[in-house]
Amino acid sequence: MSILINEQTTFIVQGITGREAVNLTRECLDYGSNIIGGVTPGRRGREVHGVPVFDSVAQLVEATGQVPDGSVVTVPPAFTRDAVFEAIEAGVKLVVIVTERIPRFDVAQMVELAGLRGARIIGPNCLGLIRPGVAKMGGIGGPARDAAKAYGAGSVGVMSRSGGMTTEISSTLTAAGLGVSTAISIGGDAIIGSTYAELMPLFEADEQTQAIVIYSEPGGRMEAELARWVTENNSRLPIVAFMAGRFMDEMPGMSFGHAGTIVEGKADTAAEKIARLEAAGIAVAQEIAEIPDLVRDRLAGHAGAGGARQVVA
Amino acid sequence: MRFFEYESRRILERERIPITQSGHANTPEEAKRIAAEVGGPVVIKSQVLTGGRMKAGGVKFADTPEECEAHARDILALEINGHAPRGVLVAAKAPIAHEYYAGVIYDGVRKLPTFVFSDMGGIDIEEVAETHPEHIGRGHFSTTLPHMDFRAKDAIAQTGLTGRDLTRLTPILSKLARLFVKYDMTLAEINPLVKLEDGSFIAVDAHMDMENEARPRQKALLAELGVGEDETREAREATPFEIEGERIDSVDHRGVAGNVTEFDGNLGLVIGAGGGSLTLFDAVRRHGGTPANYCEIGGNPSVSKAANLTKLVLQKPGVEKIAVMMSIVSNTRVDIVARGVIKACVELGFDPAEKIAIFRIPGAWEEEGFKILERYGVEYADRSVSMHEAARIAVEKVATDAVDGAAPLPGEQPGAEQPPAERLSGAGEVVEG
Numbered sequence: 001m002s003i004l005i006n007e008q009t010t011f012i013v014q015g016i017t018g019r020e021a022v023n024l025t026r027e028c029l030d031y032g033s034n035i036i037g038g039v040t041p042g043r044r045g046r047e048v049h050g051v052p053v054f055d056s057v058a059q060l061v062e063a064t065g066q067v068p069d070g071s072v073v074t075v076p077p078a079f080t081r082d083a084v085f086e087a088i089e090a091g092v093k094l095v096v097i098v099t100e101r102i103p104r105f106d107v108a109q110m111v112e113l114a115g116l117r118g119a120r121i122i123g124p125n126c127l128g129l130i131r132p133g134v135a136k137m138g139g140i141g142g143p144a145r146d147a148a149k150a151y152g153a154g155s156v157g158v159m160s161r162s163g164g165m166t167t168e169i170s171s172t173l174t175a176a177g178l179g180v181s182t183a184i185s186i187g188g189d190a191i192i193g194s195t196y197a198e199l200m201p202l203f204e205a206d207e208q209t210q211a212i213v214i215y216s217e218p219g220g221r222m223e224a225e226l227a228r229w230v231t232e233n234n235s236r237l238p239i240v241a242f243m244a245g246r247f248m249d250e251m252p253g254m255s256f257g258h259a260g261t262i263v264e265g266k267a268d269t270a271a272e273k274i275a276r277l278e279a280a281g282i283a284v285a286q287e288i289a290e291i292p293d294l295v296r297d298r299l300a301g302h303a304g305a306g307g308a309r310q311v312v313a
Numbered sequence: 314m315r316f317f318e319y320e321s322r323r324i325l326e327r328e329r330i331p332i333t334q335s336g337h338a339n340t341p342e343e344a345k346r347i348a349a350e351v352g353g354p355v356v357i358k359s360q361v362l363t364g365g366r367m368k369a370g371g372v373k374f375a376d377t378p379e380e381c382e383a384h385a386r387d388i389l390a391l392e393i394n395g396h397a398p399r400g401v402l403v404a405a406k407a408p409i410a411h412e413y414y415a416g417v418i419y420d421g422v423r424k425l426p427t428f429v430f431s432d433m434g435g436i437d438i439e440e441v442a443e444t445h446p447e448h449i450g451r452g453h454f455s456t457t458l459p460h461m462d463f464r465a466k467d468a469i470a471q472t473g474l475t476g477r478d479l480t481r482l483t484p485i486l487s488k489l490a491r492l493f494v495k496y497d498m499t500l501a502e503i504n505p506l507v508k509l510e511d512g513s514f515i516a517v518d519a520h521m522d523m524e525n526e527a528r529p530r531q532k533a534l535l536a537e538l539g540v541g542e543d544e545t546r547e548a549r550e551a552t553p554f555e556i557e558g559e560r561i562d563s564v565d566h567r568g569v570a571g572n573v574t575e576f577d578g579n580l581g582l583v584i585g586a587g588g589g590s591l592t593l594f595d596a597v598r599r600h601g602g603t604p605a606n607y608c609e610i611g612g613n614p615s616v617s618k619a620a621n622l623t624k625l626v627l628q629k630p631g632v633e634k635i636a637v638m639m640s641i642v643s644n645t646r647v648d649i650v651a652r653g654v655i656k657a658c659v660e661l662g663f664d665p666a667e668k669i670a671i672f673r674i675p676g677a678w679e680e681e682g683f684k685i686l687e688r689y690g691v692e693y694a695d696r697s698v699s700m701h702e703a704a705r706i707a708v709e710k711v712a713t714d715a716v717d718g719a720a721p722l723p724g725e726q727p728g729a730e731q732p733p734a735e736r737l738s739g740a741g742e743v744v745e746g
Contacts, residue, residue, distance in 0.1 A: 023644075077526065103497050103527040104419060108456040111424045116457070142643020142677055150641055150696075162588020164611070167676075168640035171696055188587060190499075191424045217591060220421045245591035247598060253548030256574070256607060257587040259526070260421075265439055286599070288592070289699040 003157065003182035003202050003209070004094060004120075005033075005135050011070035011094070012060060013038045014083045016048050021074040023139070024098075025049050028072075030144035033135040036064050039083075057090040070094035072128060072138050080124070081106040088119045096138050097123035097193070100259070107191045114193060121193025125258065127163030127185040132170075140185055141167050154179015156295060157203040157237070159196050160215035161188050161222075161258065162244070169213055169242070169288060176292030181209040188217075188258025195222045197229035204235060211295045212239045216273060218248045219261040223273040227280035238298030239282045240291055246270040314523045314546045317360045319402045320538045321519035325503070328492045330485055332516040335404035344385030347403040348378040354406040357384045361396040362546060369393040374406060396550075407517055410510050414438050415486050416502035417493040425453040426493060428468035428486060434505035448472055454490060462487045481514055482506075496534055497527030554629060558608065561621045568614030568645065570622040578603025580670070580711050581626035581635035583619075583654060585610030589640035589700070596701040597636070602708035605632045613645045619653025620660070627661055627668065633714060634670040636707035641675045641696055647682030650674055655689055666690035670710040673703035 013028075015021050016038025026049050028035055037060040038053045040046075046053040054060040061067050071087040073080060073095060080099045087095050088110075095114065102124050114121045122129060128138015132151040140163065141147030150167045152174035160166040163185040170180045184199060186192055196214055203209045216223050223241075230239065248256055249269045255262040263269050274284050283294045316324070319337040326332060336347035337360070348355045359371030366372050371393050375381035385401050392398075412434035420427045430450040433441045442449050450471030454464040465486035469479055485506065493501040500522040507517045523531060528542075535542075545551060551559070554575045562571025569586075580602050584593045590609045597604050606626055610619065626635055637654050639645070651672065658665040672686055675696035686693040694703050 078529070101526045103530070104499060104524050105426075105456060105494060105497055105527070108419070108424055108426065112455065112457045139644065146643050146677055160588070162586075162591075162640075164586045164640040164642070165588035165592065167643065168589070168592075168700065171641055172699070175697070190421050191419060195422070215588060217588065222421065225422050242592075244588055244595060246595045248591075251548075254574070256572070257591045257609070261587075261591070287596070287699065287701040289701060 003206050005131050010034045010036045010068045012068045014073045015075035017043050027143050031136045057086050067091040072096045074098045077102045084110045088117050093119045095121045096128045100125035111193050123187040125189045126187035129184040131182045132180050152179040155210040157181050157209040157212045158183035159186050161217050165215045190260040196226040212237050214241045216243045217245045217261045218263050218270045219268050224276050227276040230280040240294045241277050241282050242285045243270050243274050314525050315362045316521045321521040330488050333405045333407050337400050339400040341382045341386040344403050345378045345382035348381035351405045355403050356406050358402045359388045359398040360400050361393045361398050363394040363396050407507050408510050409507050411508040412505035414504045415506045417490050418500050427453045430468045432472045497524045499524050565618040568612035570610050570614040570618045572609040574607040576604050578605045579631050579633045581605045581632040583623050583637045585639040593638050596704035600705040600708040605629050616652045619650050620656040623654045623657035634711050636670050637672045638703050639674040646678040647674045648678040651682040651685045670707035671703050
């Protein structure tokens, strides 16, 4: 069982000859990921760390004789939509969009197309995902040696609106002996391909995952959506949340940290989100260091409950 | 990026949505002239990017051009929520039969743009949604399929409207959706959208926000409206400190060392990255500290860029110490940030061991970074010290200093026994190396 990636998952890197993409390719290869090719228009015939480069996804599919399972897209914002459409129309089912500063309309279009074609988007403005000890897709955790240090295999699924905090939280869970099943940097934009609630069923179906930790920020309705999902579904997974950016509640209309982080109305505030999460039985940590104990408490609460969710006031 | 009402009106005109006749004036004389041109009663509105204009006295009515001139003089001199107005709008006062609300926004959960329509216009739409949800019509529309008017019609019909009102309102709401898409808006609203006594509809006020990310491809519209490339249109105008932070970030393309926001505390923050900064800013306040600023470092900035940001923070009046903290880094190099912050201290004549309350950046190249910090006697922490714990240490040091008026306690930092002069002697080597 696994979430989204496993030992066999093949993927490509679009924009592979860019500086960031070259590093990312090296890191993923070192970590054990199967990168079968890369795309940069006009660069056919080159290699990046031994990975063959093609002009188009179609060319890559023809040359390798297979449709890759996934793609990591790292092209500039003005060209991202085209690259993502290209991947999805070629049959790629998992697209990780690293690029930030993509106009929201373009994101909505990419997500809508993915929905029509049965593909999934992670991001934009994310570092990708990692299954500790197995594979990583994207820059998450950095070089293989660093990623190995921060991400130990274990039982907790991590979803985070911040790429860096995905690693900080995973490192804390690893140091505490809990470890991570799959960690997903879901992206910091106002519209993202996969929200907490949309990824929950995948973790739910993953035997390795016993609990969930999320990192949240003010702005948007993603946390309310998760709270609703938890209330409506009898999930076996206890959830612990951390809410950053509480100070932003005093500064409506200003954006900090990520594009999607802005307090526009009452429902966007950290305080309101915390209230909603807690009302749904989700524990909200005051500090990162509290997370492992909260996870353990929740796991103890669930033990022997036959999978039924125990609501703690 | 927010538009002023007079700009939003021009966008509506451009897209052939009917709107009351109006003009923009920067002087009372201009306002008078526009009132004479418009003829009849007018409304004079302060042009500010903040709410509560009416309450603050920024909206007034006049029956004659002379009265308009007098009101314009008052409004032009009136600051609203700290915003000086960018002129006034003088618009014809419409004979209102009924007020509606028409808006288009994104729904982040469904990930599609959505219509919002109400037959209770002229008041805050969020309030209507809470108190009279049955008076709100909604409907998503596709970003990939061709635009269809029926989506707008459905949203309007949900409020119970039918007959000519429905058929006349549909093209207005539909056009609003088209311009929302065409100009990369994140909000386009007409409130109120007014039904006149003759049964026709006309926009009386408009509010639009364009996404910053789309500014490069909306250059033509922005140029037409006269919006400068340096106009940020943030909720709060940038301070000189913030503008300098922006400059430091933009002159060097390597990595990010910016997104500076000014606060009035005594602990300077050199923090990163996006989520890490949010977490650390909260952490400082949670432990009773008062941050002097917010900022973000990420993407591996150069030594000089990190140093310039640090200098800016160090030189801010009221800053006693700085805390250099980040979540675990993989792209940004610990040693480069360490060199940058030490270089800043040394070049300003400060002892890094005294000025840097804590350095907590674990991750890439940390061994090299920690070695440098050790040489300068700066207290540092690896990932075994949590972000909140690091923030607590920094806050405590500032507080202790304020009480004792002295340097940090001996033994608290490695290398504290060395005299500052000796430590500084190796500065050039470390900074260049």
